[in-house]
Amino acid sequence: MTEIADNQPVDFDVIVVGAGPTGMLLAAELSLQKISVLVVDSLPKPSETSRASTLFARAMEILSTVGVLDKMEALKRKQHGHFAGITVDLTSGSEFDGSWNLPQAAITATLYQRNLELGTTFAFGSEVIEVTQSAKSVVTTLDGSQGVSTIKTRFLVGCDGATSDIAGFGAFEFHGYSGTARILRADVEGIDIPDRSFQRTSRGLSVASRQASGETRVMTHEYSTAAFEDAPDSSLVATWQRVTGEDLSAGAIVREERLDATCRVAKNFRDGRLILAGDAAHPLLPIGGQPLNLGIQDAFNLGWKLAQVVKGRSFGSILDTYSTERGGAAQEALIDTMAQYKIIFGDASFDYLRASIGGLLEYENVQTHFAKRISGLGHRYPVGTDSHPLIGCRISPDDLVIVPDGTLQSIQKTRSGILIVDVSEGSHSNDINGLVDSWQGQVIRVKARIRARARHPEAGAILLRPDGYIAWAGTQPYEGLAEALTDWFGPAQTKAHN
CATH class of the missing domain: 3.40.30.120 (Glutaredoxin)
Known part of the structure; x- marks a missing residue:
């Protein structure tokens, strides 16, 4: 284990592990406030893959405040979103109402340029192999292109995704649901696949949407609880054919993901000087685009608080409010995600539940409730019971x-x-x-x-x-x-x- 000499100066104020949208936004917010930041990622350069592409009002407000929206290509908006495949009007009183098509790779690239302008330091192609913290600092051991090195910082923030290594270095406990459902998602090119939204057959569910790149993003789920390794042929082509009767073998699979129904939230987003954000803190199924939106909100909530602590303006306890506030938002998302999972991926026995939820969504107040949950505009951060009703709310x-x-x-x-x-x-x-x-x-x-x-x-x-x-x-x-x-x-x- 690496020894920590607290009397030695730090190399950087903060090390951020993970160069996706959450890590990039957090780094930019810290660098803007003159906090020295090192961003570490195992990839050789910023990812050009878009696992998500939908943003809602609160995340869009944040990107606008940060000043990066005007640097992105023409944005496409739909006024409606969905809850479990059932249409929801997302009017909530923001200039960014609706659902916006903004590929993750475009967000990452724009925030990367923003960080370069602000002087953020990057270490691509580097793996974190050890983390040790003391009362005053963190030492991170990296294995990169220049060999093994150690970096001393005041804080470490893990933004390294749903299979976070940083979560394993700290005392982080998770709660939620671990499932075995088989969900396949992929980008396919070279073949015409008709668009569809949550199309059900007797064998399963399929979704297809043509992307601006010309690829078609598909997702399919076969009604079975068997694990991938137990299925007769769990390949995308075979599963798609069993579910839809269509043959994808003439196409080329560009990217493929295998998902189960695991959805978890960390009980605490902070362990001393180790902090989690984004999917590292709350790995959820990517239903309705919530993981990307949550990560952007995490970074914006944490950035100013962490900057104040590093500058010595606020006590470290302010970081506990990050954990409480964003943990509550993630818990709401966990509840909504699992509810949608059951409704979307359930077989015909769930048709009655789908019909019941669809009927409720015909009421305006129910529509408003879900619109605020989806958009991120309705969440009120925890406050005392006798507090002013505006405290903890987002200002409109x-x-x-x-x-x-x-x-x-x-x-x-x-x-x-x-x-x-x-x-x-x-x-x-x-x-x-x-x-x-x-x-x-x-x-x-x-x-x-x-x-x-x-x-x-x-x-x-x-x-x-x-x-x-x-x-x-x-x-x-x-x-x-x-x-x-x-x-x-x-x-x-x-x-x-x-």
């Missing part, structure tokens, strides 16, 4: 009119906390000027017309976190504001120790 741009001219998104690009004071507060708003000055450089103050007061008249001022969620809300005499500022941005004019 429609709830604010910034005065003078400006937009919420343009202000959020500063990655500062934002104290938004309603213009109707008048002279009372001066009472908090001195208070906010105690967090100068971390919190900025703006005036706005807070439209949310139509629902919550007591919201005369709102403290917004850098990730767009409300940390405090109230009116004069602004009780609890100083405590909220300390909780999220550290002690006033002092440095915290991590």
